[in-house]
Amino acid sequence: MSSQVLNCGYVPLVDSAPLILAAELGFAAQEGLSLNLLRQPSWAALRDLLALGHLDAAHMLSPLPVAMSLGLSGPKVSIVTPIVMSANGTVLGLSKSLANDLRQTGWQPDPERPLDLVAGLQALARPLRVGVPFPYSMHRLLFEYLIENAGPGLAERAQIVTMPPPLMAHAVLNGEIDLFFVGEPWGSVAVRNGAAELVLPGSGIWAHAPEKVLAMRADWAEGNALTAGALTRAIYRACSWLGQPANRSLAVEILARSEHLGLPHEAIDPALTGRISPRIDAPPWQISAFARFHGGATTFPWRSFGAWLGHQMSRLENLDRASTLKIATQCFRPDLYRAYLSTTSADMPGASAKMEGTMAHPTPVASMRGEMILGPDAFFDGKTFDFPEIF
């Protein structure tokens, strides 16, 4: 049987693992697909190649399909997400000098206490340059969310700077940025270079933030439903495989051996094991759902994710809320997920949207097969985000 070749773009980060493993472990081949994995030097390049049809599908920052569909980033094209590839897996770090200044205010690092960090940054009353990988990234949105209710001044004093992740450690060492929000391995690299310390995993701001998605053009998904379904199933199987704790060390080996990431073993390991060292001399954090690929319906593209992203973007960019939410919500496609995975053993939640931020602990909910465990998905401030019933 000859297989169909698909051009798939990715940026060499640890959380591109589902795409790489779908190719390397034969999940794509089982579906009659041959994945031509095309490594991209920047999110802008990946975005443009997908928009213009040079890529069929891509590993993408979860807010980017929304930004592209709204015409905020690159050519305006409707992009859909039939499956989420990962949740969390990001870290917030400080330059040594900012960390020292914060300690002068009495702040003590504690990844469980984000409010202390915000209070410390507020008390310092100095301009802060914050490096994020891309304007339309969960990193930027989570940081803006962290400080938006901090009280007067902090949001105005924080300047968001885009910095490609491989340059982040260098930029913080040079004093170009004071804080950074980045995916692994680049947080650990900054720690090892002695440039920075890590203070908070992204999950400390939102316990279950969709981080990367599988993105495709809406018209492509419509015109190639069988292929899109086959690719979604291959990604789902790779995510399930990655979610088995017994497979983690093997995953590290495969990813380090494969030419796709170009990262050594020790750079991949922390992200997959959740053992992240916040400082050179400190014992590692043990974060249970650091980069999460499976379980808790991680792969399910909740419409409420689209709504939350649209809500945050409409505030940041001063866009009309109702029309922004409408477009944003259409980017996340639980209908496609249900249709494409109907032939697999994947369990499906009963609902397609949920109130975000309600679960402080893993919580059983009704599913197609009876019951599934969701969450935790709490926000650091204890607030909830209700899926707007305007659609």
Next chain:
Amino acid sequence: MDGFQGVQGLHPQIHQTTCTPVNKDLRIAVVEADRSLALQIVDVLKDDGWNNISVLGDTSGLARKLSDLAPDLVLIDLENPSRDLLEQVSIASEAETRPVAMFVDRSDDAMTLAAMEAGLSAYVVGAPEPDRVREVLKTAIARFQVTSQMRRELAFAKQALADRKMIDRAKGMVMQAKGVSEDEAYQLLRKQAMSQNTKVIDVARALLTAADLLT
């Protein structure tokens, strides 16, 4: 000047082409760390009559440098990871002065395709005349086609050279350990590679890694 050099005046006696009515006063910024490549791009644009060109070599503080420079058009290699820095400039600037990725309107798909295949991305700021932008791009695309080919060849040559050095070291080890000639040592490596269904370079690398561990 920290990494930013104006290059006006390098070629004072440029022959201005008089046959074209296009006004050649666009301010063009070329973002390229490799100085000789940057100058090649500058040269072809100057040969074409574009004189207001600046090169940004070091991308630290790119946003500030671009805002000081206020170019109409920014040219950057598609393979340059710093491209995402230009996206940052887009959100930080006022709407009228934002650099916008070219081809956003998809009005010129043939040129878009040519630029992409040549590895060129371009950002326009404000609303320069499309004809002028198109003319710059035509010239830049031609140059980028040559450049990206050169880069591919250079990377390939570098890799080949590194591989050969590694195979030579491995051969030396086999010669010493087994007391065989250079040719016999190579045949042994080749045989091992064939039996493992891998490449000679992979066997050489494995041998050197093991040797490093044991010494």
